[in-house]
Amino acid sequence: MENVLKKITNYKWELPKTYKKGMKVPAYFYINRELMDILERDAVEQAANVATMPGIQYASLVMPDVHVGYGFPIGGVAGFDAEEGVVSPGGVGFDINCGVRVLRSNLTVDEVRPKIKELIDELFVAVPSGVGSEGRLRVTDDELDEIFVKGAEWAVRNGFGTKEDLKHCEENGCLEGGRGDVVSKKAKNRGKPQLGTLGSGNHFLEVQYVEKIYNEEAAKVMGLEEGMVTVMIHCGSRGLGHQVCTDSLEVLNRAVRKYHISLPDKQLACAPIKSREGEDYFAGMAASANYAWANRQIITHWTRETFEKIFGSDLGMDLIYDVAHNIAKFEEHYVNGEKMKLCIHRKGATRAFGRNSKELPEDYTKIGQPVLIPGSMGTASYILLGTEKAMKETFGSTCHGSGRVMSRAMAKRKLRGSRVKDELARKGIYVRATHGAILAEEAPQAYKLSDVVVDVVHNAGISLLVARLRPIGVAKG
DNA sequence: ATGTTC
Numbered sequence: 001m002e003n004v005l006k007k008i009t010n011y012k013w014e015l016p017k018t019y020k021k022g023m024k025v026p027a028y029f030y031i032n033r034e035l036m037d038i039l040e041r042d043a044v045e046q047a048a049n050v051a052t053m054p055g056i057q058y059a060s061l062v063m064p065d066v067h068v069g070y071g072f073p074i075g076g077v078a079g080f081d082a083e084e085g086v087v088s089p090g091g092v093g094f095d096i097n098c099g100v101r102v103l104r105s106n107l108t109v110d111e112v113r114p115k116i117k118e119l120i121d122e123l124f125v126a127v128p129s130g131v132g133s134e135g136r137l138r139v140t141d142d143e144l145d146e147i148f149v150k151g152a153e154w155a156v157r158n159g160f161g162t163k164e165d166l167k168h169c170e171e172n173g174c175l176e177g178g179r180g181d182v183v184s185k186k187a188k189n190r191g192k193p194q195l196g197t198l199g200s201g202n203h204f205l206e207v208q209y210v211e212k213i214y215n216e217e218a219a220k221v222m223g224l225e226e227g228m229v230t231v232m233i234h235c236g237s238r239g240l241g242h243q244v245c246t247d248s249l250e251v252l253n254r255a256v257r258k259y260h261i262s263l264p265d266k267q268l269a270c271a272p273i274k275s276r277e278g279e280d281y282f283a284g285m286a287a288s289a290n291y292a293w294a295n296r297q298i299i300t301h302w303t304r305e306t307f308e309k310i311f312g313s314d315l316g317m318d319l320i321y322d323v324a325h326n327i328a329k330f331e332e333h334y335v336n337g338e339k340m341k342l343c344i345h346r347k348g349a350t351r352a353f354g355r356n357s358k359e360l361p362e363d364y365t366k367i368g369q370p371v372l373i374p375g376s377m378g379t380a381s382y383i384l385l386g387t388e389k390a391m392k393e394t395f396g397s398t399c400h401g402s403g404r405v406m407s408r409a410m411a412k413r414k415l416r417g418s419r420v421k422d423e424l425a426r427k428g429i430y431v432r433a434t435h436g437a438i439l440a441e442e443a444p445q446a447y448k449l450s451d452v453v454v455d456v457v458h459n460a461g462i463s464l465l466v467a468r469l470r471p472i473g474v475a476k477g
Numbered sequence: 478a479t480g481t482t483c
Contacts (some may be wrong), residue, residue, distance in 0.1 A: 093478075199479085201479080202478080239479065241479095242478065243479090326478090
């Protein structure tokens with residue numbers, strides 16, 4: 001790809017807007033040479049396609065964990081003028097508000113390791129997982145409608161966690177504008193029994209420890225020390241968000257014709273933000289995002305209960321932060337020196353706001369927003385900080401994880417789940433999964449090294465390393 | 478990611 005991408009720095013490359021007819025802005029790729037070698041041609045085309053969309057501002061942005069997605073690349077960020085621009089389900093993804101949160105604890109890895117099997121087995125029961133899995137609670141239609149509007153706050157109000165948790169969620173765990181009236185009966189029926197479940201695929205609940213601290217000051221503010229046990233929860237809006245996305249694609253395919261929007265790829269289906277179709281998609285997307293925040297909040301509560309059952313009380317399991325990886329939202333950013341209201345789409349990308357952003361809770365105002373980057377199963381996860389450079393260059397955004405290099409089908413052909421489990425055990429990681437195939441699909445070999453991805457965003461300056469977290473136990477669907 | 482080819 002080096003013949004089409006122009007080097008700006010060792011970590012930033014430009015695809016000029018002359019690359020493809022109709023591009024309104026260039027695309028910027030945050031990658032290094034190593035990632036350039038595995039960059040998919042189709043992902044480059046997708047980033048160029050996004051640059052042609054109505055109302056796009058500044059650039060189509062690509063993070064180092066990029067791979068081909070539905071319409072937009074996964075690892076893509078795009079900002080559209082809030083008045084003249086569009087909103088697109090392909091720019092959010094099927095798993096609306098797939099996201100990550102991390103809890104700290106007062107426990108050390110030496111205290112937890114001897115009990116890791118018992119702990120993970122208990123967590124595996126306390127937090128249901130797997131495709132189509134159903135949860136331990138049943139909500140009514142009215143409650144579901146409230147969750148669509150209130151997000152994590154509904155969960156806290158109903159006994160799952162604390163008000164302090166809400167302050168440590170992006171958007172306080174609630175995206176404004178969620179509405180149940182635009183969510184189909186089918187989506188609601190899928191979502192109702194799945195609240196409080198982990199799901200499948202790359203979703204997980206992981207017990208980790210802080211292996212290395214890169215930034216003492218920030219780590220202190222987050223309450224992190226080397227050797228301390230942390231818990232990472234990675235999941236999304238389950239069948240509900242998936243159904244909302246599917247339903248909306250039908251509507252927006254029609255809207256593309258109705259509003260005479262010219263697109264290089266049907267998968268970029270979108271509607272003007274100010275149209276009925278666009279507003280309804282946003283409301284359903286926000287409702288799904290809020291369901292996902294309630295979901296992670298409920299799982300957090302059961303995680304704390306399980307830890308207390310095994311290790312007793314006063315474990316200090318505070319929520320460090322919760323970030324969305326798949327979401328669209330209205331934000332203000334500077335474009336060519338002018339403040340603009342934009343609809344920022346982050347698909348497989350993380351908000352990474354710098355210090356003094358008004359969106360941050362008081363304790364993080366001085367250091368910047370915690371950015372949580374899950375590893376693939378068995379590999380390190382990272383905590384970073386958002387930066388002022390990200391505010392200037394990437395609409396305050398960074399990478400979201402390690403990104404696939406092997407398809408699920410390929411991984412199942414090449415790898416055996418039992419063998420993956422044994423390999424992880426040798427590395428001191430106990431894994432509990434619903435079935436062997438998931439271990440093959442999610443094996444470390446199927447993913448880019450998160451270390452490389454994180455190295456790129458750190459060196460590019462769009463987020464900065466704070467801590468590396470090493471897994472000791474994983475529960476997977 | 479996903480009642481994993483509704």
